[in-house]
Amino acid sequence: MQSIRKKLIQAFSESKGEFLSGQALADIAGCSRTAIWKHIEELRKEGFVLEAVRKKGYRIVNTPDIVTENKIRLGLQTSTLGQVIHYEESVPSTQKIAHDLAGNGAVEGTLVIADEQTAGRGRLMREWHSSLGNGVWMSLILKPHLPPQKAPQFTLITAVAVVQAIEEVTELQPQIKWPNDILINGKKVTGILTELQAESDKINSIIIGIGMNVNHSIEHFPDDIQSIATSLAIEQGAQLSRAEVVQTILERMESLYTLYMKEGFTPIKLLWESYAVSIGKRIRARTINGTIEGTALGITADGVLKIEDQEGIVHQIYSADIEVNI
Amino acid sequence: MQSIRKKLIQAFSESKGEFLSGQALADIAGCSRTAIWKHIEELRKEGFVLEAVRKKGYRIVNTPDIVTENKIRLGLQTSTLGQVIHYEESVPSTQKIAHDLAGNGAVEGTLVIADEQTAGRGRLMREWHSSLGNGVWMSLILKPHLPPQKAPQFTLITAVAVVQAIEEVTELQPQIKWPNDILINGKKVTGILTELQAESDKINSIIIGIGMNVNHSIEHFPDDIQSIATSLAIEQGAQLSRAEVVQTILERMESLYTLYMKEGFTPIKLLWESYAVSIGKRIRARTINGTIEGTALGITADGVLKIEDQEGIVHQIYSADIEVNI
Known part of the structure; x- marks a missing residue:
């Protein structure tokens, strides 16, 4: 059937x-x-x-604004990404389902998507608000033949894909806040969570979670995040087709992923830096080892953030929360 | 209860x-x-x-030669490792169960152990023969606050722990074959499989699988591996308590893991090299990028194997199959 x-x-x-x-x-x-x-x-x-x-x-x-398998397949122009789709109306977390599928032989490009997440989460297990019917809550399984240390680059590849997809379906100009947030007019519209299942020297599956606020009005957000969150609809002033957003993300992602596997990280790095909000600005980075303030210089070939402090010392930041414009 | x-x-x-x-x-x-x-x-x-x-x-x-929760707990001298035990008589793979538990909040030190694996596997998804009632088939969940690139070191820590445990419960002198095999008299007695669940910059869980042939007689092995596999009982000439083997592995592992988290990899590296079969020998390393022959010099601070070829060029090997004494 x-x-x-x-x-x-x-x-x-x-x-x-x-x-x-x-x-x-x-x-x-x-x-x-x-x-x-x-x-x-x-x-x-x-x-x-x-x-x-x-x-x-x-x-x-x-067609209705749904994100079912049939709707996403209708018009999808990819050869691998999203060619297998698991849609459910409501799930605790698409990331959790994708992990289970990945551990049970899911093929490269498998997409898990839901209309609602009841226990969505972001980096460091933080809660991610993902209400019914107005967002894109998706997880994508990739199976690159790479060592685990390449995994952080996938957050950056995905960020570029999401920015390009938003540019394609709206007139907005999104920016990337290192490492995993997409902002429009300074407010968060998308979060990315890259996770992996691996042998110690070999990735089995990368599981990329994307949470995007698409058709939310401001009242859809909890009070405490209304000042920092936004949606494509709020910024664009019009509702969008969520399925088209998903298709466009998959198409941009497939093209960048292919480029990356062929040419390495350098072309991605250039694209990423062109979209980054923090480069050249004074930022504050909170890491588990303390807080560093300085000027964001860019990212290394490995996707690591470089910050130059007041004494001119350049710090490499692997993992942190960033404040821009301090 | x-x-x-x-x-x-x-x-x-x-x-x-x-x-x-x-x-x-x-x-x-x-x-x-x-x-x-x-x-x-x-x-x-x-x-x-x-x-x-x-x-x-x-x-x-x-007490019988069983590896149930009660038996392993009786006399176990650890504070974390093995303090939560999931025993089942027969499972497809302890590693699979440990992955599921790790994804659902299992605490550090959780041990999964079975009397039989019907679909045990080694590195690169290779089949691992794990018959009923004579081996140690176990998976251990650790949750260190470390980035994913440290994961390969856990194979080496575990190898040292297993060697020390075998030395403690037998009079045998095991050797380590990089990266994940333990040999006795040149035959394989134990394989180690280190896997991880991680965010791109942070390990969530390391899942260490250990498959050890303990009380096998030679007829227990399939024909095609009888010339390359052995068991502690074959080499020692006497049966052993499998639970005691497990307890000793957990105790050695806890002590080495504590040392590693406090002092870093250097002390482990010295121990590892003292047990390694290949150091100073001519070896052949088959990698996905080709085969390298040369002299094994040792491992780097990151646990990477160094091989010096005929031209004096030193290669760093992240992942390979090794032949010694070529």
Whole structure:
């Protein structure tokens, strides 16, 4: 059944709004016209609006703002990322599910996505607010043949992909706050959490969690974060298709990941620095070993943040919370 | 119930074969004498031989060669490692269970141990033969506050702990073959698999799998590994208590882990090199980037193997299969 649905969605993707006859769909999917009709009904139940015209066939005229497997697959232009999709309406944490899948043989590019997370979390196990139906809460499984020490670079690759995706679907200009936040007009719109399962010298799976506020209005945020959080809709002044946001992230990510595996981190580093909010600014970095203040110089080839303090000493920061404009 | 059993085992551990009265045990465990009697019966069912003498009480006079929680706890001298024990008779892989526990909040030192693994595996997902009732198949969860790049050092710490444990319970002289094999008389007796769950810059859990052939006779091994595998019993000419082997590994490991967290890798490195089979010898290292032949010089402060080739170039090997005496 699953493969018929995939072929159907693929056919509608390629027809770009043109009618497809029931017989054509049956031929493409390798099933009966009755089976096609059943799948069409399933899509309608999911919220897809399909027009059916005698002697012409079917076409999709409207789709709801959902992030189901069918919706994300419709029009997705990737070869690996998001080609396997696990959608659930509500989960404790997409990251947790992705970890379980990764430990049980999930293929590269597997996407876990939910409409709601009841126990979403960010870096250092911090709570991440992820309400129903207005955000993108997703986790992506990659399986690069690399040692674990390369993992921090994936936070930076993902940050660039997210910025490029936002630029593509809106007119906004997001910025990256090292290591894992995306800001618009100084407010946080996206957090990234890179985790891994590995042998000591070899990554088995990288699990990249992305939490993005898309269609939130300000009242959707808890009081205590209203001054520091924002959404694409608030900044753009219009609602967006969450599925299109996800598709665009997957497409940008696939392209940057391919570039990275071929050319290494250097091209990513240049892109990252061009989007970074902190470079050249005075920042404060709170690390587990203490607080360092100074000027952010950039990142190293390994993705480590360099800060020059007042005495001119350059510190390499592997992990910290950053305050900009102190 | 579980905590009564723990206190009971603790009391028998400390009494070292002396009688403990039913009342004394009830006082220690904070329960009725009837409850004590029920727990004693449970221990008997597990295979413990308890002598009960009127007006004297109970003492343990014999224990079977089992690796249950009670058996490992009896006499265990650690403060953290093995203080939480998950025993199962047969599992696909202790490593898999430990991963699941680690992802769900298992505490540092949690031990997973089984009498049999039906799908045990070694490095690079290779099959590891782990038959019923004669080996030590265990996984240990550690939660050090360290970055992921320190993980390979844990294979080396564990190798030293295993060698010291074997030296303590036998008269054998094991050697370490970089990175993760323990040999006796040139044959493999133990494999170590270090895996991790991490954020990109911070280890959440290190999961150390140890597979040790203890009481195997040669016929226990599949034909194709009889020439390269051995057991402690084969080499020592006598059967051993598997629980004692586990306890000794946990005790040596706790002591080395404490040393490492306090003093860093240097003292471990010196111990490791003193046990290493390959140092100063001609070896062949097969890596994913090709094969390097040369003289093994030792390991770096990071646990990386150094090989000097014929041209005098020193190669740093992060991951490889090693052949010694080529």
